[in-house]
Amino acid sequence: MRKIGASLIFPLSGPVLKNGYLEVDDSGCIISRGLLSDKESFNGTEFFDGMLVPGFVNAHVHLELSHLKGKVQSGKGMGHFIGEINRLRAAGAEEIFRSAATAEEEMLRQGIVAAGDIVNTSDTLALKKQRRLEWITFVETFGFHPSRAEKAITGAMELGQLFQEAGLTASIVPHSPYSVSKELFREIRALNRSACKIISMHNQESEAEIQLFRSGDGPILEHITGNLGLDASHWTPSGLSPLETILPLLPEKAPLLLVHNTFTTEQDVSLLKQAAKYRKVWLVLCPNSNLYIGKTLPPVDLFRREGMNLCLGTDSLASNFELSILSEIKTLQNHFPGIPANELFSWASFNGAQALETGERFGSFDPGKKPGILLISPVDLKNGKLLPESKVQRLI
Numbered sequence: 030m031r032k033i034g035a036s037l038i039f040p041l042s043g044p045v046l047k048n049g050y051l052e053v054d055d056s057g058c059i060i061s062r063g064l065l066s067d068k069e070s071f072n073g074t075e076f077f078d079g080m081l082v083p084g085f086v087n088a089h090v091h092l093e094l095s096h097l098k099g100k101v102q103s104g105k106g107m108g109h110f111i112g113e114i115n116r117l118r119a120a121g122a123e124e125i126f127r128s129a130a131t132a133e134e135e136m137l138r139q140g141i142v143a144a145g146d147i148v149n150t151s152d153t154l155a156l157k158k159q160r161r162l163e164w165i166t167f168v169e170t171f172g173f174h175p176s177r178a179e180k181a182i183t184g185a186m187e188l189g190q191l192f193q194e195a196g197l198t199a200s201i202v203p204h205s206p207y208s209v210s211k212e213l214f215r216e217i218r219a220l221n222r223s224a225c226k227i228i229s230m231h232n233q234e235s236e237a238e239i240q241l242f243r244s245g246d247g248p249i250l251e252h253i254t255g256n257l258g259l260d261a262s263h264w265t266p267s268g269l270s271p272l273e274t275i276l277p278l279l280p281e282k283a284p285l286l287l288v289h290n291t292f293t294t295e296q297d298v299s300l301l302k303q304a305a306k307y308r309k310v311w312l313v314l315c316p317n318s319n320l321y322i323g324k325t326l327p328p329v330d331l332f333r334r335e336g337m338n339l340c341l342g343t344d345s346l347a348s349n350f351e352l353s354i355l356s357e358i359k360t361l362q363n364h365f366p367g368i369p370a371n372e373l374f375s376w377a378s379f380n381g382a383q384a385l386e387t388g389e390r391f392g393s394f395d396p397g398k399k400p401g402i403l404l405i406s407p408v409d410l411k412n413g414k415l416l417p418e419s420k421v422q423r424l425i
């Protein structure tokens with residue numbers, strides 16, 4: 030049993046505790062929490078100057094792309110980015126595995142206890158079997174041309190089965206509104222009819238995506254026809270936003286994690302609020318990745334004003350310098366200084382745990398949970414803010 034105290038504790042399921050403590054058993058299970066109200070209560074307490082927060086949840090990552098770290102030039106936009114991923118992603122099995130293992134190590138060091146991971150291959154299966162953190166796997170399907178739908182869904186089912194046979198949670202998901210045909214969306218929907226599994230999808234990440242749906246041209250179409258050499262003659266722009274176009278095609282009732290939402294509008298948000306009446310909707314923000322690719326951030330103020338459920342992801346090392354949720358929080362704090370630390374930590378831990386359906390174990394300092402305990406220091410205690418030099422240390 031340990032009694033761990035700190036200047037500020039963020040339980041995330043209740044008010045912030047100033048000079049608070051957590052009692053934890055030897056397995057890391059939270060027994061109780063409270064305030065160090067007098068001198069006596071400090072007895073036997075390991076006290077830290079800084080903030081204590083529950084383990085972080087990275088709601089969006091691609092571990093299998095870790096070997097692309099530093100290979101894609103930043104700031105060149107979406108058309109360039111997806112072309113480069115396509116060109117560079119092939120590599121030797123050993124290089125892919127080694128890079129993924131190093132990235133997983135970094136995530137653990139950065140206090141990440143659970144992650145929603147996109148896969149196109151089984152390259153990370155052996156790592157995930159070790160269960161060093163809680164991996165929720167999303168098997169991603171692509172297929173711009175309708176003729177590809179059947180092959181894509183068969184391949185995804187085979188891959189998903191490998192993860193499921195290893196006892197890992199896996200669901201089959203569409204890559205994005207622009208890379209999945211209506212036929213393939215229909216296949217995914219049919220699969221999900223019996224099992225209501227989480228859908229995670231990249232959404233409105235770039236202006237190019239909006240352009241493809243509104244006017245039927247632009248850098249994404251150029252990538253599809255140029256880099257991929259695909260026939261796009263069937264493509265008719267809906268004239269609507271990508272989200273408006275594909276929302277009716279998604280599996281009914283399945284919880285929905287929409288990733289990026291950089292160009293999501295007020296109109297899209299009201300559509301999502303309607304959708305939230307019959308399904309859970311989460312917006313996953315990956316600010317460092319958005320800055321890396323397109324130097325733009327999502328409309329966070331709009332999302333907050335409208336009460337959207339937000340969580341955080343790092344995306345892959347192809348579009349980020351590190352897999353650190355703390356770094357994503359710092360970026361948000363810099364660009365949106367009005368957001369309180371408690372809210373940012375809620376996105377980074379509590380909401381992510383809920384979104385990945387791991388909230389029974391992770392996301393808050395509640396008795397019975399084993400969320401991991403992170404110390405963030407040094408911090409600006411007076412204003413309750415992170416500093417550029419703030420670091421995370423795993424206490425448990």
Ligand SMILES: [Zn+2]
Pocket residue numbers: 089090091147231288344345
């Ligand atoms: Zn991604």
